[in-house]
Amino acid sequence: MTSAEIQQEQDSPQQFSFTGTGSEYFGIWIVNILLSIVTLGIYSAWAKVRRNRYFYSNTHVAQGSFEYHGNAIAILKGRILAVAFFILYNMAVRSSPRYLGIMLLVMAVFMPWLVWKSIQFKLHNSSYRGVRFGFRGSAGQAYFNFLLLPIVTLFTIYLLAPFTHQRIKKFQHTESRYGASYFSFDGKVGDFYLAYLIGFGALFAGLIAIGVVLGGGFMAFIAQAKNNQPNPAAISGFFLLIFAVYIWMFAIFPLFLTLIQNLIWNHTQLGNNHFRSNLKWGKMTFIFITNIIGVICTLGLFAPFAHVRLLKYRIESMTLIPGGSVDDFVAVEEQQVTATGEGVADVFDFDLSL
Amino acid sequence: MINARYFDGKTSRLHQVQFRVDDGTAYVTGDMSRVVPLRDLQISDRMRHAPRRITFPDGAYLECSDQGELDALFSASGVTDTLVVRLQRNWRGVALAATLIVGIVVLSYLYLLPWSATMIARNLPAGVEASIGDGALEFLDKNFFSPSKLPLERQRNIQASFTELSATHNSELPIALVFRSSKIGANAFALPSRQIVLTDELVNLLNNNDELMAVLGHELGHIEEHHFTRRIIQSSAIAAGTALLFGDVSNVIAGVPTVLLDLKYSRDTESDADAFAVHLLIKNGMSPDNLAQVFEKLSRQQKGVEPVPYLSRHPLTQERLSNIRKFALAPDAH
Numbered sequence: 299m300t301s302a303e304i305q306q307e308q309d310s311p312q313q314f315s316f317t318g319t320g321s322e323y324f325g326i327w328i329v330n331i332l333l334s335i336v337t338l339g340i341y342s343a344w345a346k347v348r349r350n351r352y353f354y355s356n357t358h359v360a361q362g363s364f365e366y367h368g369n370a371i372a373i374l375k376g377r378i379l380a381v382a383f384f385i386l387y388n389m390a391v392r393s394s395p396r397y398l399g400i401m402l403l404v405m406a407v408f409m410p411w412l413v414w415k416s417i418q419f420k421l422h423n424s425s426y427r428g429v430r431f432g433f434r435g436s437a438g439q440a441y442f443n444f445l446l447l448p449i450v451t452l453f454t455i456y457l458l459a460p461f462t463h464q465r466i467k468k469f470q471h472t473e474s475r476y477g478a479s480y481f482s483f484d485g486k487v488g489d490f491y492l493a494y495l496i497g498f499g500a501l502f503a504g505l506i507a508i509g510v511v512l513g514g515g516f517m518a519f520i521a522q523a524k525n526n527q528p529n530p531a532a533i534s535g536f537f538l539l540i541f542a543v544y545i546w547m548f549a550i551f552p553l554f555l556t557l558i559q560n561l562i563w564n565h566t567q568l569g570n571n572h573f574r575s576n577l578k579w580g581k582m583t584f585i586f587i588t589n590i591i592g593v594i595c596t597l598g599l600f601a602p603f604a605h606v607r608l609l610k611y612r613i614e615s616m617t618l619i620p621g622g623s624v625d626d627f628v629a630v631e632e633q634q635v636t637a638t639g640e641g642v643a644d645v646f647d648f649d650l651s652l
Numbered sequence: 653m654i655n656a657r658y659f660d661g662k663t664s665r666l667h668q669v670q671f672r673v674d675d676g677t678a679y680v681t682g683d684m685s686r687v688v689p690l691r692d693l694q695i696s697d698r699m700r701h702a703p704r705r706i707t708f709p710d711g712a713y714l715e716c717s718d719q720g721e722l723d724a725l726f727s728a729s730g731v732t733d734t735l736v737v738r739l740q741r742n743w744r745g746v747a748l749a750a751t752l753i754v755g756i757v758v759l760s761y762l763y764l765l766p767w768s769a770t771m772i773a774r775n776l777p778a779g780v781e782a783s784i785g786d787g788a789l790e791f792l793d794k795n796f797f798s799p800s801k802l803p804l805e806r807q808r809n810i811q812a813s814f815t816e817l818s819a820t821h822n823s824e825l826p827i828a829l830v831f832r833s834s835k836i837g838a839n840a841f842a843l844p845s846r847q848i849v850l851t852d853e854l855v856n857l858l859n860n861n862d863e864l865m866a867v868l869g870h871e872l873g874h875i876e877e878h879h880f881t882r883r884i885i886q887s888s889a890i891a892a893g894t895a896l897l898f899g900d901v902s903n904v905i906a907g908v909p910t911v912l913l914d915l916k917y918s919r920d921t922e923s924d925a926d927a928f929a930v931h932l933l934i935k936n937g938m939s940p941d942n943l944a945q946v947f948e949k950l951s952r953q954q955k956g957v958e959p960v961p962y963l964s965r966h967p968l969t970q971e972r973l974s975n976i977r978k979f980a981l982a983p984d985a986h
Contacts, residue, residue, distance in 0.1 A: 332752055355702040428660065428712065428713055626664070
C-alpha cells in the first residue's frame, strides 16, 4: 500500500477492536490469583498491572493500540494504606452505629479527592500510539462535581440525578486530554433525563407487571406469616416474586448501561474527531444475564470469560470518526503525578465508565 | 527483516518501518532509522493476538503483528518469556494453579479463617468487645421489650444459680443477667456488653432451673469464646474476599455467597456454644440432658417447618441433640 492509500484508509470511520480472549485471560487471571494468595496480597499490585496491560494492549483502533503504564510499586504502597483503612472501616461499621456516622463523614470528605486522583492517574497512565492522556480538572471542581452535586441530588430525592450525571460527565470529558488536545462533550441535560426516564419507566412497568401476576403469592405469604401457619405454596410464591424482581432488575441494568454509554460517547469529541457508540440493549442484556448464570454455575471460574465477553462487546461497539488525521496529535511534557496517591486511589478502583 | 509500525512517543504519527536484529544490535529502517543494542530494548510479553511491543529507552516503540517471525527472531537472540508468563500460557500450569487455589480457598474458609479470627478475638483487650454493641440494650428496650413480670424472688434465685454456675469457669469480667418481658416470645441471647437477656416467656416455658442454667451456659459460651468479634472478623474477611473474586462481574453476586458462607460460621458458633454449655453443666454436676430438653421444648413450641439446613443460622435440632452426646464424651477444652 502506498502512503496515500494508507492515509485515506486512516481517515474513514475506524471501528475499535478488541483481540483479547476469555481463555487467554483465564490463564492470566488464575496465575494472578494464585500468586496473590501465596504472597498474601503483595503480588496483587503486579497482578493489576498485568491485567490492565492485557486489556489495553488488546484494544486497537486506527492501526494503533493502547498501553497501560501503571507502576506496581506505587500501586502496592497505596494498597497497603488503603486496605488498613478498609478493615478499620468494616469493623467500625459492624460494631457500633456511632462509628458508622464518623466513618461516613470521613469517607464523604475523602471520596471526591480519591475519585479525582483516580481519574488523573488512570488517564496519565494510559497512552495511545505512544502519546499519553491527561487530566486538567482541579480539586475544587472535583469536590463540586463529586461531593456538592451528589449531596444536592440527595436532597431532591434524586430527581436531580440525571442533571448531576451530565455535569459529572461534562467535567470528566472536557478536562481530559489526549496529548495536547482536549476532549469536548455536548451531551444535554435533557438527553440524560430521557435516558433515566426510559430506564426507570421500563423498571416500574416490569415491576408492576410482576406484582399483578405474582402478587397473589405475596399476599398469601403475608397472611400465613400472620397466622403462623406455614403454607409451602405461599412460601414458594413469595420466593418466586423476589426472584422475578431480581431478574427484572438484572435485565434493566444493561438497558440503562446501553442508553448511557451510547449517549455519552455519541456526544464526545476530540478536536474534529467524533465517536460513535452502537450498543444494542438486547445483546447487552443477553451477555449480562448469560454471564451471571455462567459465573454462578461455575462457582466463579467463568468470571474472566464473562469479563472479556462484556468488555469486547462494549469496545467493539465504538467507532472513531476521524475529522483530520489520527497522526496529528502531539504529546505534552508531563509533570510527575505523586505515586502513592495513585496506589490509594487504585484500591477503590472507581469504574467511572458510566 | 520484519515489517512493523513505529511510534516516536512524541506524536501519534504512524511510521512504517522494517526491523531486524544482527549480532545483538537492533536495526530499524524505513520511515525512521534507528540503531540500538538489543539489551536496551524492552520487549512486551508474548500474547496470543495482541501485537508485540518493542520499546526504546526514549519511549518510542515498535508494534509488530508478525508473531511467528518475532518468535523466531527472539529465540535466536536469546530473548525468553519470564516464568510468570510461561505459567500463564501453559494450560497445565493454569490447571495446577486453579486446583491449588480451590484447595487453599476451601481450607482457609473451613480452618484458617476461623482459627485466626479466634486468635485475634482472644487477644483483644477485654474492654474492646464490651464496647461493641454499646446501646444495643437501649434499642431493644425501646422497640421489643417491656419490664419483666417475674417476681423479684424468682429473678434473684436465677441470678444466684447462675453466679454459682459461672464460678466454675474463670471469667475475667462479671456477666449481668437482664430480665425482660417480650413480644418476641421465649428467647435468651447474649450481648457483647457482657449481659445475657432472658425473656419471661422462656423462664415460664422451661419452668426448670437446671434447664435455664443450660440455656445460660450456652449464652455464656458466646461471650466467653468471643463469638461476636470472631463473627465480625470472619464476615469482613469473606466480604472482602468475595468482592475481590467476583467484584469484576457484579456486586450483587458478590453479596450472595457472603451470606451463605456466613451462615455456616453462625452454625459453627452455635455449636461451639452448645459444647461450652455441656461442659459447664458437667462441671457443675448437672446432666447435659438438660440442654437436650431445652431444644425439645423449644422445637415443640415452634411446631413449624424446620428451615433448610444451609439457610439457617442454627444447626438443625436433630443435629444439636445428637451433638450433645458427642460433646459430653469429648475432653473439656475450656
